[in-house]
Amino acid sequence: MQPQRPVLQILAVNLNVLIVIGFLLVTAGEVSAGVSWMKKAGLWEKPGNVIPPDLTFNDEQGKVVNLRDMIDRPTILTVVYYNCSRMCPQFLAGLAMSLGEMTTLVPGNDYRVLTVSFDERDTPQIAANVKRNYINAINRPFPGDAWRFLTGTVDNTRRLCEALGISVMKSGHSFVHPEVLIFLAPGGKITRYMEVSKYDYGLSYPITFTSFELSRAVAEARRGDVCRVGATVPLYCFPHEPSQQGAFFAILKITGLATLLMVVLFFFYLRDEEKLRKRRIELGRHDGR
Amino acid sequence: MEDTMADESFYREKGFRSWIMSTDHKRIGIQYLGALLSFFSIGVLLGLLIRLNLIAPGLIIGQEAYNQVFSTHGIIMIFLFIIPGIPVAFGNFFLPIMIGARDVAFPRLNRFTWWLYLTGAAIVALSLFIAGGPPDTGWTFYAPYSIRTSANVGLAVFGVFILGFSSILTGINFVTTIHRLRAPGMTWFRLPLFVWTLYATGWVQLLATPVLAITLVFIILGRVFGVGFFDPSRGGDPILYEHLFWTYSHPAVYIMVLPAMGVISEVVPVFARKAIFGYKAVAYSALAIAGVGYFVWGHHMFTSGMSDTARVIFSFISFLVAVPSGIKIFNWVATLYKGSIDMKPPMIFALSFIFLFSIGGLTGLIIGSLAPNLQLHGTYFIVAHFHYVMFGGAGFAILAGLHYWFPKMFGKMYKERPARIGWLILFIGFNLLYFSMFILGYEGMPRRYFDYPPKYFFWHLVSTIGSWILAVGLAIIAWNLIRAVFRGEKAPMDPWGGRTLEWQIPSPPPSENFGEIPVISGEKD
Numbered sequence: 001m002q003p004q005r006p007v008l009q010i011l012a013v014n015l016n017v018l019i020v021i022g023f024l025l026v027t028a029g030e031v032s033a034g035v036s037w038m039k040k041a042g043l044w045e046k047p048g049n050v051i052p053p054d055l056t057f058n059d060e061q062g063k064v065v066n067l068r069d070m071i072d073r074p075t076i077l078t079v080v081y082y083n084c085s086r087m088c089p090q091f092l093a094g095l096a097m098s099l100g101e102m103t104t105l106v107p108g109n110d111y112r113v114l115t116v117s118f119d120e121r122d123t124p125q126i127a128a129n130v131k132r133n134y135i136n137a138i139n140r141p142f143p144g145d146a147w148r149f150l151t152g153t154v155d156n157t158r159r160l161c162e163a164l165g166i167s168v169m170k171s172g173h174s175f176v177h178p179e180v181l182i183f184l185a186p187g188g189k190i191t192r193y194m195e196v197s198k199y200d201y202g203l204s205y206p207i208t209f210t211s212f213e214l215s216r217a218v219a220e221a222r223r224g225d226v227c228r229v230g231a232t233v234p235l236y237c238f239p240h241e242p243s244q245q246g247a248f249f250a251i252l253k254i255t256g257l258a259t260l261l262m263v264v265l266f267f268f269y270l271r272d273e274e275k276l277r278k279r280r281i282e283l284g285r286h287d288g289r
Numbered sequence: 290m291e292d293t294m295a296d297e298s299f300y301r302e303k304g305f306r307s308w309i310m311s312t313d314h315k316r317i318g319i320q321y322l323g324a325l326l327s328f329f330s331i332g333v334l335l336g337l338l339i340r341l342n343l344i345a346p347g348l349i350i351g352q353e354a355y356n357q358v359f360s361t362h363g364i365i366m367i368f369l370f371i372i373p374g375i376p377v378a379f380g381n382f383f384l385p386i387m388i389g390a391r392d393v394a395f396p397r398l399n400r401f402t403w404w405l406y407l408t409g410a411a412i413v414a415l416s417l418f419i420a421g422g423p424p425d426t427g428w429t430f431y432a433p434y435s436i437r438t439s440a441n442v443g444l445a446v447f448g449v450f451i452l453g454f455s456s457i458l459t460g461i462n463f464v465t466t467i468h469r470l471r472a473p474g475m476t477w478f479r480l481p482l483f484v485w486t487l488y489a490t491g492w493v494q495l496l497a498t499p500v501l502a503i504t505l506v507f508i509i510l511g512r513v514f515g516v517g518f519f520d521p522s523r524g525g526d527p528i529l530y531e532h533l534f535w536t537y538s539h540p541a542v543y544i545m546v547l548p549a550m551g552v553i554s555e556v557v558p559v560f561a562r563k564a565i566f567g568y569k570a571v572a573y574s575a576l577a578i579a580g581v582g583y584f585v586w587g588h589h590m591f592t593s594g595m596s597d598t599a600r601v602i603f604s605f606i607s608f609l610v611a612v613p614s615g616i617k618i619f620n621w622v623a624t625l626y627k628g629s630i631d632m633k634p635p636m637i638f639a640l641s642f643i644f645l646f647s648i649g650g651l652t653g654l655i656i657g658s659l660a661p662n663l664q665l666h667g668t669y670f671i672v673a674h675f676h677y678v679m680f681g682g683a684g685f686a687i688l689a690g691l692h693y694w695f696p697k698m699f700g701k702m703y704k705e706r707p708a709r710i711g712w713l714i715l716f717i718g719f720n721l722l723y724f725s726m727f728i729l730g731y732e733g734m735p736r737r738y739f740d741y742p743p744k745y746f747f748w749h750l751v752s753t754i755g756s757w758i759l760a761v762g763l764a765i766i767a768w769n770l771i772r773a774v775f776r777g778e779k780a781p782m783d784p785w786g787g788r789t790l791e792w793q794i795p796s797p798p799p800s801e802n803f804g805e806i807p808v809i810s811g812e813k814d
Contacts, residue, residue: 252503259499263492
């Protein structure tokens with residue numbers, strides 16, 4: 001969903017009301033399950049942790065796949081949501097460009113990339129569309145099997161995120177969450193978290209990774225070497241909706257409508273006067289001005 | 290002025306006070322015209338400086354100064370010259386005469402708008418010279434930079450705010466005048482088309498300018514009191530500024546261009562010796578442009594972050610605006626068909642308006658469609674497009690109007706030969722100057738940049754040479770007209786064979802225009 005722009009403002013206000021009501025209903029009915037992991041955003045790195053063996057997801061064709069089965073070679077895992085209009089596209093596009101530049105390793109053979117959505121509204125259809133874009137963005141032949149885009153149930157994504165140490169918070173109609181590359185050894189052991197170290201404002205690809213750091217991390221994952229980097233503050237993807245916007249729009253709406261009303265009244269006043277004058281002329285009482 | 294003038298001429302009274310305190314719409318119009326053309330000259334000089342810098346970046350002015358020069362060029366040209374432009378100069382002078390009235394509905398309010406204009410202009414001028422330096426934001430004052438920069442943006446914005454009030458009051462005055470002071474028999478569909486466009490423009494001024502005013506107040510509040518409506522670090526939204534700014538500034542394009550179309554609709558029939566083709570269509574298309582023009586502002590912001598739905602809608606409505614503009618162009622050309630065309634200087638300017646405005650309008654469609662916009666946004670293509678519309682359109686219409694009404698306004702005839710030579714040089718220079726920018730923009734040269742890679746040099750050079758040629762053309766035109774004011778031959782009542790009311794009274798008109806209010810009868814033609 002786009003941020004609330006003035007032009008879609010009325011729509012957005014209605015949506016907001018719906019979402020608040022919806023949120024209340026959901027939280028009332030389901031306090032312990034699904035939604036509870038969406039109360040706080042953060043990253044608690046768990047290098048060495050192994051992801052649960054029984055997590056299943058849907059692939060781009062809607063086929064059910066076991067996550068552990070897919071991690072049969074060094075794997076780069078990202079957890080995002082596909083409808084994001086903020087950081088996730090820049091993050092994934094930057095990854096795509098960096099993969100394009102990493103020519104020393106054979107994709108699909110030496111490593112695989114997995115992207116999982118934590119948004120239960122994302123469908124395999126959406127995942128397939130997103131996949132097409134990023135595979136194209138790599139800018140060199142890249143086997144479709146080497147970068148898979150998965151979607152899943154609330155329960156499975158929550159368990160995956162817990163195993164990875166990722167916490168996601170729902171905010172409005174989007175999410176606050178960390179953007180991080182997670183490297184997994186064959187079998188599902190977490191070997192490294194690679195955070196975004198810098199954001200180049202103004203470039204078409206503000207987030208990039210060097211071929212060197214990527215290939216080194218893949219090599220570590222192949223060997224199963226767990227690398228612990230001191231925890232830093234990760235790059236967060238978050239929606240920004242200015243807090244005072246509602247009040248501001250109220251002022252705008254009132255003054256705007258008042259101006260419009262005055263202008264319309266002014267028009268009718270002028271028309272009225274004109275008719276009156278015409279009648280006076282017809283009655284022959286025009287003073288010759 | 291001179292003693293050769295008849296006693297009843299509105300120039301009769303002399304002295305500074307008789308001008309500045311005058312409520313005569315003609316005197317106010319003449320004063321506005323003088324001020325506008327002075328600011329235009331300053332704007333031209335700044336434009337030449339910009340062009341000069343671009344063939345040798347850094348040689349004459351530094352980067353900071355460059356930002357300030359192009360911002361000042363924009364602010365002066367837009368807010369002090371082209372937005373007030375035709376309505377305050379020609380509108381003030383001719384609107385009451387064309388509808389058979391002795392003055393506008395509120396003569397003292399009219400004088401007040403002139404004072405407001407002077408005040409606003411003085412404040413803008415002040416912002417250029419006091420400590421802090423001229424604004425460096427571009428003429429758009431985009432937030433949050435305009436809230437943070439140390440340049441004198443606050444003062445300049447306040448000046449523009451006051452100019453806005455002048456504009457609103459002029460709008461109210463004209464709309465009321467057209468409703469209330471039409472001579473007996475001057476029905477709506479006997480109104481000259483110039484009056485129709487002033488009417489449409491008046492409503493746009495009335496409704497759109499307050500939006501600019503409130504937006505600029507928020508900028509000032511942001512700078513002085515730290516109110517963060519547009520500052521993301523204080524919970525505001527810079528995109529909101531863009532929306533509000535363009536909600537005014539796109540209709541403002543029609544404030545500039547509609548009266549220009551009105552001038553052309555006057556000039557073309559007179560010099561084609563025919564009644565305008567499709568009078569009602571031309572009149573209604575002015576209203577249509579004014580109405581639809583309110584709903585297209587989003588096309589300035591396709592790359593700013595907006596939902597696809599909104600972008601598609603804005604793009605579609607932008608295409609709709611082209612329809613009434615196309616109707617006008619079609620009708621002017623149809624008026625020429627089988628006309629007895631007399632290529633007098635006003636007509637040459639009017640025809641070049643049609644040509645240049647068409648280029649401006651058609652390239653507007655290119656950037657109004659989404660996909661090319663993403664490529665061309667923020668490049669010289671945009672700069673070229675709006676100079677074709679503003680200068681090739683509104684600017685050439687002012688020159689057409691000036692050459693058309695000059696005999697009436699000053700009671701003198703100018704020489705036609707220098708006017709033609711000036712036009713030719715101007716026209717060649719104009720196209721060299723601005724068409725090169727289409728090419729530069731298509732190749733990716735971003736606007737507002739101080740420097741550029743060598744591959745853009747050639748077209749920058751062509752453009753700069755064009756700017757010199759254009760300046761020579763303007764100088765010849767200006768010299769010819771100024772010379773005519775002092776040494777021109779006395780103008781007859783109706784040198785061009787015009788049919789509207791201003792040509793039925795002496796040149797220059799007497800103080801209250803008409804000895805007796807005329808009664809209009811019969812068909813328009």
